[in-house]
Amino acid sequence: xxxxxxxxxxxxxxxxxxxxxxxxxxxxxxxxxxxxxxxxxxxxxxxxxxxxxxxxxxxxxxxxxxxxxxxxxxxxxxxxxxxxxxxxxxxxxxxxxxxxxxxxxxxxxxxxxxxxxxxxxxxxxxxxxxxxxxxxxxxxxxxxxxxxxxxxxxxxxxxxxxxxxxxxxxxxxxxxxxxxxxxxxxxxxxxxxxxxxxxxxxxxxxxxxxxxxxxxxxxxxxxxxxxxxxxxxxxxxxxxxxxxxxxxxxxxxxxxxxxxxxxxxxxxxxxxxxxxxxxxxxxxxxxxxxxxxxxxxxxxxxxxxxxxxxxxxxxxxxxxxxxxxxxxxxxxxxxxxxxxxxxxxxxxxxxxxxxxxxxxxxxxxxxxxxxxxxxxxxxxxxxxxxxxxxxxxxxxxxxxxxxxxxxxxxxxxxxxxxxxxxxxxxxxxxxxxxxxxxxxxxxxxxxxxxxxxxxxxxxxxxxxxxxxxxxxxxxxxxxxxxx
Ligand code: NAD
Numbered sequence: 001x002x003x004x005x006x007x008x009x010x011x012x013x014x015x016x017x018x019x020x021x022x023x024x025x026x027x028x029x030x031x032x033x034x035x036x037x038x039x040x041x042x043x044x045x046x047x048x049x050x051x052x053x054x055x056x057x058x059x060x061x062x063x064x065x066x067x068x069x070x071x072x073x074x075x076x077x078x079x080x081x082x083x084x085x086x087x088x089x090x091x092x093x094x095x096x097x098x099x100x101x102x103x104x105x106x107x108x109x110x111x112x113x114x115x116x117x118x119x120x121x122x123x124x125x126x127x128x129x130x131x132x133x134x135x136x137x138x139x140x141x142x143x144x145x146x147x148x149x150x151x152x153x154x155x156x157x158x159x160x161x162x163x164x165x166x167x168x169x170x171x172x173x174x175x176x177x178x179x180x181x182x183x184x185x186x187x188x189x190x191x192x193x194x195x196x197x198x199x200x201x202x203x204x205x206x207x208x209x210x211x212x213x214x215x216x217x218x219x220x221x222x223x224x225x226x227x228x229x230x231x232x233x234x235x236x237x238x239x240x241x242x243x244x245x246x247x248x249x250x251x252x253x254x255x256x257x258x259x260x261x262x263x264x265x266x267x268x269x270x271x272x273x274x275x276x277x278x279x280x281x282x283x284x285x286x287x288x289x290x291x292x293x294x295x296x297x298x299x300x301x302x303x304x305x306x307x308x309x310x311x312x313x314x315x316x317x318x319x320x321x322x323x324x325x326x327x328x329x330x331x332x333x334x335x336x337x338x339x340x341x342x343x344x345x346x347x348x349x350x351x352x353x354x355x356x357x358x359x360x361x362x363x364x365x366x367x368x369x370x371x372x373x374x375x376x377x378x379x380x381x382x383x384x385x386x387x388x389x390x391x392x393x394x395x396x397x398x399x400x401x402x403x404x405x406x407x408x409x410x411x412x413x414x415x416x417x418x419x420x421x422x423x424x425x426x427x428x429x430x431x432x433x434x435x436x437x438x439x440x441x442x443x444x445x446x447x448x449x450x451x452x453x454x455x456x457x458x459x460x461x462x463x464x465x466x467x468x469x470x471x472x473x474x475x476x477x478x479x480x481x482x483x
Pocket of ligand 1 (some may be wrong): 034150153179180210211229230232238253254255284300333334384386
C-alpha cells in the first residue's frame, strides 16, 4: 500500500507546508477517496518565489556548464533510484497503471540526462567575417532568465522533467506549477534536483489556483520565459499574457492524431499496436492516436478486431493491482467530457461498437470505447477527445485519407502504417504535423524534438530544441581598434 504525505511548496530553498490561500484536497481517481491536503499559494508566496528566482538566476547562469551538468546528472540518478516510489505516487494521484508510471519515471531520468549533457555540448559558433578588419563574429546562446513552467496531470513526471532539465541546463532559474491533481509527483521530482545539490532559489515549486498563479507569474517583470503544456484554449490565453510582456512562450497543446492505415500494412501487428497505444494512459495523451483512417479493404476486420481487443482490456484500480491495463480518468470532469462526446454520436454521426459508458462504482472509470464511421462533422472527428475513445473511418484513396488527416487546425502527431515504401515516403511528407511516425508510435525519445504546429502550439521540447528554448541568441562582433 503506497503511503501519501501532504505536499509542500518550495520557495527560496524552504519547504513550505502552509498555503496562504489554504489547502486543496488531493484524491485518488480510482477510489475518489481524499488522500491528502495540498497548500495553495497566495500572491505573496508567489512574489517570494519570483524574488528567489530573480536572486538565484545570475549565479546559476554563471555556474560553469560542467557543474550544472553534474547536478542535473545526479538528479537523474536519484530519480532512477527512487523510481519505484515515484511511480507508485503517480498512480495514486492520477491513476495510470504501475508499469506505465514506472516507464514514465525512468524515461524522464533519460530525458534529464540528455538535456543536462546539452549544457556541455552547446558552445556557440564562430561565423566567418566579410572583412579583414572584423576580427570575430561570435554567436552564443545565453540563458533567457527566470522561467515559469506550467504542467498538467497526464505525465506528472515526464512533462515537468523536460521543462526543468532544459531550463536548468541552459542556466535559467525556474518556478514550477504542476497540476492541482498531481502535486506530490512533481515534488518528488523536484526533491531529486534539490538533493543533487541545486542551490537555493534556483527551483521554486508552487501549487494552487491555476489561473491566478499563471496570470500572476506571467505578469511579473521577473519572468522571461513561459512554458505551458495543456489545452489549446488555455494556451492561447497564456500566450496573449506572455506577448504583453514580450516574454518567450512555448505552448505544447492539444492534438487529435490521425493514423493512416494503408492496405499493405501488416494487419495483425497494426491492429494490435493501434489498440494498445490508443488506451495507454486511458487515452489522456496529447499524442494519443484518435482518428484511425483505414483502407476500405481491411476496414471491417480492423473495426471488429480493435473492438475485441478494447473489450479485453483489464480496467481497474491500478493503485491496488499491478495487472490493471487501463486505470481511471484523472478527474470527474473527464468522465462528463467523455459522456458528452459519446452522447453527440449515433445515427449518421457514428456507431458505438464497443464501450461507450461510464463504469459504475467509485472511481472515474470509463469503458474503452470504439466508434465506427464517425462522420466528418461529428464532434469526435473535430474535437480532441483526450480519453479512451477511438474513431475508425474507412477511406478509398490514400489522398482522401491524407485530406481527412490534415483537415483540422491541430498538428501535433500523425501516424501511418504501410509496407509500401513509396506510400510511406508520401505519407511522411504529406501528413501535416510536428511529428510523424511511420509503422510505430514512438515520438517521445529524449534526443528528438517534441512539439506541434497550428492549434497544437509551437516550439519543441526535448532534443537539442528542449535546451535552446530556454536561451536567446547573442552576437558579439569585434573589429580592429585601428585600421
Ligand atoms: P483543464 O484545462 O481544466 O486542465 C488541464 C491543465 O491545465 C491542468 O494541469 C490545469 O492545472 C492547467 N490549467 C488550467 N487552466 C489554467 C490556467 N489558466 N493557467 C495555467 N494552467 C491552467 O482541462 P482538463 O479537463 O484537466 O484536461 C483536459 C484538457 O486539457 C484537454 O482538452 C487537453 O487538451 C488538455 N491537456 C493537454 C495536455 C497535453 O499534454 N497537451 C495535458 C493535459 C491536458
